[in-house]
Amino acid sequence: MTDRQQLLQDIKPLSFDGVNPDKPLVIAGPCSAESESQVLDTAKSLAKNGIKIFRAGIWKPRTKPGGFEGVGIKGLLWLQEVKKETGMLTATEVANHEHVIAALDSGVDILWIGARTSANPFAMQEIADALKGHNDVTVLVKNPVNPDIELWIGAMLRIYNAGVRRIGAIHRGFSTYGKHLFRNEPQWHIPIELHRRIPNLPILCDPSHMGGKRELIGPISQQALDMGFNGLIIESHCNPDCALSDAKQQVTPDSLNLIINTLVLRQTKQSxxxxxxxxxxxxxxxxxxxxxxxxxxxxxxxxxxxxxxxxxxxxxxxxxxxxxxxxxxxxxxxxxxxxxxxxxxxxxxxxxxxxxxxxxxxxxx
CATH class of the missing domain: 1.20.59.10 (Chorismate mutase)
Structure with missing residues (x-):
């Protein structure tokens, strides 16, 4: 059996209790968990607007040392509080064995793997080894920083080989040198090719990291839905201008609600x-x-x-x-x-x- 056939075999859809399966999946929350009050205020506002899955970065990989690198394990307690007070599912990024174990022990529902990590087969195998025996967890894999579809598929295959079947891809664009309209170039033909190769693989779009500017989130989200993406993962902060990381690409919960409500869902994609x-x-x-x-x-x-x-x-x-x-x-x-x-x-x-x-x-x- 080839790798492609193996991936095609029995990947499960991204379905969650309380989440309407007939609408695109929306995961939202701040780039980083910064404080308990910031996390809970954002989560409660998002829940009020109908968001069912809350995301927040606990460990933050930064390009250079000295920046805000996340609050660490104590942030997982805040995610537990979010689940308790709002009933939302929770999601966070993991980059190594310790992250996976800590997140799973804290009851995090969805793990995502960032672009820097998915580009590293050694790190992906470490994460895959930590996931063995946790077959019901949902794992979302962002595209590697460089436009390499085989590396992206390989990262997901390592997770699959660990026994996980609830796997999805996140398209966040690709890093380029110099000044560009987008923070990370979309290169839409790559997720299109991924869908062609693995038609049953759920694909989400991350318009926050792709655009890098909050005014681009709406247009990018619409493009993704027009192309048949299964959902969106968007950064939302109760006070984005004061965010400790990626302030320019985060929106308030009310702004996110406006963006989502103005998106057009195409009913006749086949024509x-x-x-x-x-x-x-x-x-x-x-x-x-x-x-x-x-x-x-x-x-x-x-x-x-x-x-x-x-x-x-x-x-x-x-x-x-x-x-x-x-x-x-x-x-x-x-x-x-x-x-x-x-x-x-x-x-x-x-x-x-x-x-x-x-x-x-x-x-x-």
Whole structure:
């Protein structure tokens, strides 16, 4: 039996008592458990708005030492209190054997594995070994930080081989270098391929980490649901501006309620699914175009600085003529209209000139 067939065999759906199976699953709560009052205030507000599963990070992997790395085991007591006072299920992130045992001993219902951990087969095997004998626990695996579908599947397979059958994937996007629209690039084609390979695998979207900004949570969530994702895991904090971690991507419980209530659930996916996917690819291309243009304008500003320092005129007529001719020919080789590309490049060149002039005139006497 192949790995793929093994994963396809008997993974169970993500169903929970009290959670409507006919609607997308929503897991919400703060990035980090910071204090008992913060946890309980957030949980009670979310429960009032109908959220059934509360998430909070107890151990926080930080890029650099010195930042807030979570409250540790005492936060698990707060999750127990959330369950007692609201009846909500609880979820937290685990990254090693000790985390798994502590969370399970405290009655945490759902464990998720972060992107840094899922990229490490040694860490995944350690977690899998700790899960042996706990077959009824639900484990959600975020995609690795790098866009490697085989690594993602391999991480889930290790959990499966430990006897766990309630497994789901979380798509949170992929890390990239430099400045981008998203904190983590969606690269939607990867979860699409994951669904093609393992059709019965539940896939959730994490719009908080994908967007990195609270204003992107709604649009990303809608895109995920349009593409048939099974649910969302969203960061919500009672006072997000004062959060100790990832403040910009967290929303208040009331804001989350508004986002959820404005999402459109498609009832006829089978007739529009292909069109939605194609439109999603268009959106991805547009995002890439914007990022490339942003980098081009940054280079234009550097050129402007060079011309300022060397007292050069902005427009170099021969350079412009040569560039337009080259782009025209390249466009036709790629199956596009040369005239169309000339129009595009003319607009790009005009903006580049404007950027250079702004640099040259800065701090002018």
């Amino acid at each position: 529009t699914e292909n069109l939605a996917l194609l439109r999603q690819h268009i959106d991805e291309c547009d995002n890439e175009l914007l990022e490339v243009l942003s980098r081009r304008m940054a280079i234009a500003r550097e050129i402007g600085q060079y011309k300022k320092e060397h007292n050069m005129q902005v427009v170099q007529a021969q350079r412009y003529s040569t560039m337009m001719s080259q782009r025209h020919n390249q466009a036709e080789e790629l199956g596009m209209s040369g005239d169309f590309i000339e129009t595009v490049m003319q607009a790009v060149h005009e903006e580049s000139v404007r950027q250079q002039i702004r640099v040259i005139n800065s701090n002018a006497l």
